[in-house]
Amino acid sequence: MNKVQTLALCLFVLSPTFANASEGDVPQYVVEDGKVDKATYNGYRRFHGTCHACHGQDALGSSIAPALVESLKTMDYETFKKTVYEGRQTTDASGAVNAMPSFAIDKNITKHLDDIYRYLSARAADALPPGRPEKIPKKKS
Numbered sequence: 282m283n284k285v286q287t288l289a290l291c292l293f294v295l296s297p298t299f300a301n302a303s304e305g306d307v308p309q310y311v312v313e314d315g316k317v318d319k320a321t322y323n324g325y326r327r328f329h330g331t332c333h334a335c336h337g338q339d340a341l342g343s344s345i346a347p348a349l350v351e352s353l354k355t356m357d358y359e360t361f362k363k364t365v366y367e368g369r370q371t372t373d374a375s376g377a378v379n380a381m382p383s384f385a386i387d388k389n390i391t392k393h394l395d396d397i398y399r400y401l402s403a404r405a406a407d408a409l410p411p412g413r414p415e416k417i418p419k420k421k422s
């Protein structure tokens with residue numbers, strides 16, 4: 282096989298893998314008896330470290346930003362991620378600007394965004410009530 286054929290084969294073999302990785306990897310939350318796994322708990326903490334300032338305690342929304350418990354009922358993971366990375370801005374009829382900042386360069390957010398998604402999707406699915414969740418106790422081995 283020459284170089285071009287080898288390269289073509291590599292691309293052929295690799296491309297479906299990439300496609301699956303971006304589509305299939307929607308982060309999942311775990312809630313058992315009202316208690317959450319470590320990742321979802323981390324999402325709760327991270328959300329209330331930054332996002333709650335605009336999106337409200339328990340993601341219930343505020344006068345300046347929408348209730349993400351509602352948004353996440355219909356918004357898919359890719360759109361969620363894109364919104365947080367790019368930010369968003371709209372101007373309402375009165376000319377007031379609503380601005381969602383971009384968090385693309387904020388590692389405290391990007392590193393934990395999957396966990397924030399886990400927490401918010403659990404809230405949106407009514408799997409988790411408002412307030413600080415308890416962690417699922419470590420299983421004794």
Ligand code: HEC
Pocket residue numbers: 328331332333334335336345346347349352361364365369370371379380381382384390397
């Ligand atoms: C400075 C205030 C502010 C902060 C902090 C903030 N947001 Fe936002 N966010 C907004 C505003 C305002 C909007 C609505 C923007 C619009 O009208 O287009 C919004 C919109 C969104 C949306 C789209 C909601 C929808 O229904 O379309 C998502 C998702 C979102 N924010 C997630 C987050 C996450 C996750 C964080 C924390 C990492 C965060 N936001 C932090 C102000 C903020």
